[in-house]
Amino acid sequence: MKLLKRILLFASAIVFTYVLVLYGTYLTLPTHNVTATHFDTLIVLGCPAKTDGTPSPEQRERVLESVRQYKAGIAPHIIMTGAAAHNQYVEADVMTKLAESEGVPAEAITEEPQAHDTIQNIYYSAKLMHENGWTSAEIISSPSHLPRAALIANTLNIDQPTMSIDWRTHPAHWPPEYSLWHRFHLYTGEARDCLYLRFHGFPNSKYLPNPFMN
Template identity: 55%
Template sequence: MRGFQRLLVVLFALFAITIVAAAVLYRDIPKSNTDLTHFDTLIVLGNPANADGTASPEQRERTMEGVREFKAGVASHLIMTGGAAHNQFVEARVMRDLAVAQGVPAEDVVVEGEAQNTIQNIYYSERIMEAQHWTSAEVISSASHLPRAALILEHYSFRWRTRAAPWPPEYSAVQRVSRFCVEAEYCLRLRVLGFPTSPYLPR
């Protein structure tokens, strides 16, 4: 019985150490590689739309933060990135339609509708930037998602900073904490093991 209790203590200690390590590494991930305050473009990272094609809560808040930053003059262009990764609706189009409905000129919004995950969000957005001769971007997403996005952005040479969208007001504290926990664990694994080989991620 004592051996079992010792095992439980050891397992609990390892779990606690893992949680602390994940939290520390998660908080220490850089938020930018530049001191710029004005950028060539904003990149709004996608999130699945609702089953009826309307913007989901996080998708709505990410888009609205992009609209606010655009109207504040942080950048004169918006890249909406995200394909039909989780249902039949192209995330970038849903976000574009919402931004235009909020007064952003359609000609200032670029739709990137191929990306199936965050790595591809950055990869395809960077290709658009290259084609437009843009060299800087503010990247907008949910607060819990941005550290993982920053780990990807570190592979790129363009100048960037991240900006968190507000949490949807309908999200409970439990929903917010659970998202942070999932992403912190994910980032810990990426820090320890590195990214899997991908044609979409520069080395």
């Protein structure tokens, strides 16, 4: 009986330590590299549309938050980033149409239709910024997604200094149709991914070249 208690105590300690490291790493990731409150552009990170081409819940909330930030004067431009990564609908195009229907003028929106994941979202958006002479951005996404996006933005500035930008993250609202369990599941998945990336780094690619993996 004593042995069983010791095993359970040891297992509980391991689980507690893992959870502490997992969420400790996740919650201490940087949220910005500047203290600015106004930016050259907003970057809305892509999210798959529904199979009928209408905005999915997270996609909708990301865009609506960018509309609020645009109308509040946080930035005069919006980059909508995302390819047809998960179905036939280009995420940037679906998001642009929603933003325009909410009163954002077409000339304020730049579509980035190449990115197939978050790394490419950040890379291609930074590329567009440099082409337009913009140096700072507020990055908008779902709350659970932003720590990983911040890790990517920070790594891009280090690994590709010619592509570096000033940035901060800003969370969209959670879709009201998402349950607490659904949100917890998304947070846990992102925390696990961030923990792995903090210890192992990103795969070597043209977007985030890793000299240690050449």
